Amino acid sequence: MNKGVCVVVGVGPGNGAEIARKFAAEGYRVALCARNALRLEQIAATIEGSRVYSYDVQDPEAATKVFGQIREELGPVEVLVYNAGAGAFVNIEEASLESFQAAWEVNTQGLFLSAKEVLPDMRTQKSGNIVVIGATASIKGGANSAPFSSAKFAQRGLAQSMARYLGPDKIHVSYVCVFRRS
Numbered sequence: 001m002n003k004g005v006c007v008v009v010g011v012g013p014g015n016g017a018e019i020a021r022k023f024a025a026e027g028y029r030v031a032l033c034a035r036n037a038l039r040l041e042q043i044a045a046t047i048e049g050s051r052v053y054s055y056d057v058q059d060p061e062a063a064t065k066v067f068g069q070i071r072e073e074l075g076p077v078e079v080l081v082y083n084a085g086a087g088a089f090v091n092i093e094e095a096s097l098e099s100f101q102a103a104w105e106v107n108t109q110g111l112f113l114s115a116k117e118v119l120p121d122m123r124t125q126k127s128g129n130i131v132v133i134g135a136t137a138s139i140k141g142g143a144n145s146a147p148f149s150s151a152k153f154a155q156r157g158l159a160q161s162m163a164r165y166l167g168p169d170k171i172h173v174s175y176v177c178v179f180r181r182s
Contacts (some may be wrong), residue, residue, distance in 0.1 A: 003026060004078035007070060058109075091143055106151070134176060
């Protein structure tokens with residue numbers, strides 16, 4: 001059974017690998033994307049039919065190259081799962097501009113660029129799904145998560161904006177967040 005192409009951005013040994021495993025089991029051709037190609041190869045060995053793509057979401061030029069390669073090798077993208085996330089867990093006084101910018105580049109800019117790359121495929125197919133894996137920090141910023149929380153708030157806002165804009169065109173955008181008690 002071939003349901004199409006699912007790209008999982010931000011694949012590590014936890015959520016990313018499990019998400020990819022589930023889509024592969026459901027019949028999708030799965031592109032595994034992350035910076036660490038060696039770790040991706042190890043994960044791919046446990047997910048039948050998956051392919052590895054080295055992708056640093058902080059590099060704005062990488063998105064076009066990686067998604068072009070995925071499209072060429074696997075076909076048009078039907079599902080994007082954006083699981084990449086990073087951030088310094090420090091308060092505003094301890095946060096550096098570099099840690100602040102890095103959190104925004106991974107969580108928000110990376111989603112922005114990845115989504116823009118898959119939209120032409122989804123528009124051609126007249127359907128698609130973009131699933132953003134969020135964090136509790138997108139709802140409730142902690143005292144020691146200034147860079148991370150601000151970036152996750154922005155990521156959630158971007159997902160909501162995309163959902164409202166793309167929904168009428170049958171491109172579904174969801175933001176999945178597990179709430180933890182603190």
